[in-house]
Structures are given as structure tokens and as C-alpha cells.
Amino acid sequence: MNKDLYLVEGAITNDLVANYISRTNQTNNGAHSIFLGQVRNDIIDNKEVKAIEYSAYSEMVKSEMDKLVDLIKTKYDDVHNIIVKHSIGIVKTGEVSLFVLISSGHRKQAFSASKEFVDLIKEHIPIWKKEMFSDKTHVWK
Amino acid sequence: MNKDLYLVEGAITNDLVANYISRTNQTNNGAHSIFLGQVRNDIIDNKEVKAIEYSAYSEMVKSEMDKLVDLIKTKYDDVHNIIVKHSIGIVKTGEVSLFVLISSGHRKQAFSASKEFVDLIKEHIPIWKKEMFSDKTHVWK
Amino acid sequence: MKVKILFFGVLSELTNSNQIIIENIDSLQNLISLLENKYEKLKSHKYQISLNKEIAHNTDILLKDMDEIALLPPFAGG
């Protein structure tokens, strides 16, 4: 799964994030906006979420994410680089399931592109989640 | 200088950033917005910037940054945590001079707070930069 | 001719299937009717349909051999 451009099996590790951040030193970049989405201990019907199991239509994730990356790069001409990784499988509360890194010449486009890109991911990428409770029950989202 | 809450001597290292990211696993957080400001190889009068030397009115940085952190936490009630580090001294092109990490329950406030906070830092924090060229000349900013 | 149907998220649980093969079906419209007859509960769920990994914005489409159709409940990534 490591060879997948966008999907990562299980939680996104600090090492993975740190590794990508260490490669952001191209000297035409002035700004990097990074987003980490983390599994939250939401309470649903008085039960606390312990983990989320993500599933995906992997091939369509690839084609749709390619389109979104192109769209953002076209709209934001100061953006030089986009990295995005999403978990599939089980991710526990407190762990990271989405990592986005957008690098640009100046900060304005890094901020705008990052917000818009994450919104578009939520809207267009075929990924689903099963919120799992400690009593072994679950809820689909 | 490591004991300073906001100022770091020289470039902000990947290790420092990774270290703060590794501590973001409180389970009530759902989103982290991270901003890295990096020294860019701008061209000024046909000369390329090689490094920036930052200087600061350190005590006022402390009091003004305290105010900005309070302002953001008051305005954005979903924001649980704010980390900010700025370099003083010399930072070379491709190196990071500003690190902001904002953690919140949901992504909307993390994004908005992060953008507003960085704008406020640029406007209110008493830090100056000397852009240095390879021929030993410089320009104040 | 055969087409492949994929079920995702809550729909895979509800149909107890990740994928099935359907033979001799001419249009997307007729395929959906067939599936909603076979799995009654589909009718009470909201979903989009993709044909060969592209969202189908209408169902008035003829199917070809080896087409891949997926039933996609609302996305919930992030």
C-alpha cells in the first residue's frame, strides 16, 4: 500500500509527515500550509468513538484526486507542490487519517488552496467511514 | 534561546516541527492547521537573496504575541491549542523562519484561525529582516 | 454480456456484498431497478452511481460488456 500515491494503510504516522516536511526546502517556496485531520472522540448516542475504519473505492480515489490536484494547481498559479495522503483501514482516536501539504511562493495562495482542497476532498473523494465504539457496535458515516 | 516561548535562534528545524506535531494526539482534536514560512530566493535589483537576518524587540514580541494568542483563542472557541515559533538571527533560503500550529475540534476554525493569526503576526509583532545577498550587500525590510 | 456491480460503505453491509456480477442487462436504468428489487433496502438509502469510475449524472445510459458500476453512499473522507 506504500506505493499508492494517495492511500495509506492505517494511521498516517508522524514519521511520514516529518519526512514530507523535510523535503519542502526548494528555495522558490515561501509558504507551506499543512492540514492534519485526526480521529476525534465524538460521542454518538452516549457512546464514545474509539476508532474509525475507512474504506475506499481505490481506483476512483486515484482518478478523482488527480482531478482535484489539477484543479487546485490550475486555479492557484503560485502553488508549486501538493501532497495528499488519506488512510484506509483502522485509525484510532488521536491518530491522523488525512495529511495535506501545499507549498507556494507566498502565503495567501497556500492558505486558500489548502482550505479549498480539503473541502473538495470531503465532497468528491469516494471514501467512507465506520465509527467504532468500545462495545463493538458501529455507525456508518 | 530554547527557553524562549516564541523566539528560536536560527532556522526552525524539521525536528522541532516534528516534535510539536507528535504531541497533537489529544483525542478531542479533529484538525490541525500548520503554517511554515520559509526564506525565499527573491530577486531584488537583479541580486538573489541568500539569507535573511531577523532581529526583534524580544520583550515586546513576548507581550504582543501573548495578546494575539489570547485574541485568537477568544475569537475561535473551537481552537484548543496554539504553538508559534519565529526565528531570530540568520536563516538561509530554503529554511523555515516561522512555524504556527493551531489545533481545533473541527477543521473550519483551524483554517480560519491559522490564516488570521499569521496575518496578525506580520502586522503586530516587532520583528525586522535584513535580506542578504551573496555579494555581502543587504536590504532592510 | 456481464457487468460488475460494487457496493461501498453502508451499502456493502446492507447488501452483504462487496461486488456481484449481473448478466444480460441493457441499461443503467434497468440495472438500478433490478438492484432495488433484489435489495429492497436500497430504496431507503441515498447514493450516487458511478460507471467505470465516473459519476453518472443520469441513468439513461446503455451498458456494455465488462462495465463497472458502483453504488456510492455519501462520501465521508477526512
Next chain:
Amino acid sequence: MKVKILFFGVLSELTNSNQIIIENIDSLQNLISLLENKYEKLKSHKYQISLNKEIAHNTDILLKDMDEIALLPPFAGG
């Protein structure tokens, strides 16, 4: 009574000083006049003034012993 004056950024280069001490000066207004006489080039630079680490929005302020005044060119952090 004495007050301390700090110069930052381009102003420290222009005055060749990071800080100086001025004695027997009564108001911020008079201090600024004195400094702009002592360092002519200050007149052609834009700067804010802080008094004891708070931005002073007017100069009609009496000074006290040990006050710390800073001349702050436009900020350029980040």
C-alpha cells in the same frame, strides 16, 4: 531623570546605535524632536514609537525616570 531609547531594524543602522540614554527630557514629543535633530535621517523614515513596550498612539505624554522608548520601523516578521 533618564530614559532609554532603542533603535531597531534599519533605524539601528542609520543611527549607528542599538540604544542610547537621554537625560532630562520631559515629554515624548520633545524626545522625538531631539532625536530627529540628532539623527537627521530619521525624518525621512517611517516608524512607530513604543513606550515601555506598548505602541504609543500619540506623543503628548510625559516621561518618567527609567522609561524605555523604542523606534520601530514597519514590522517584517514571517
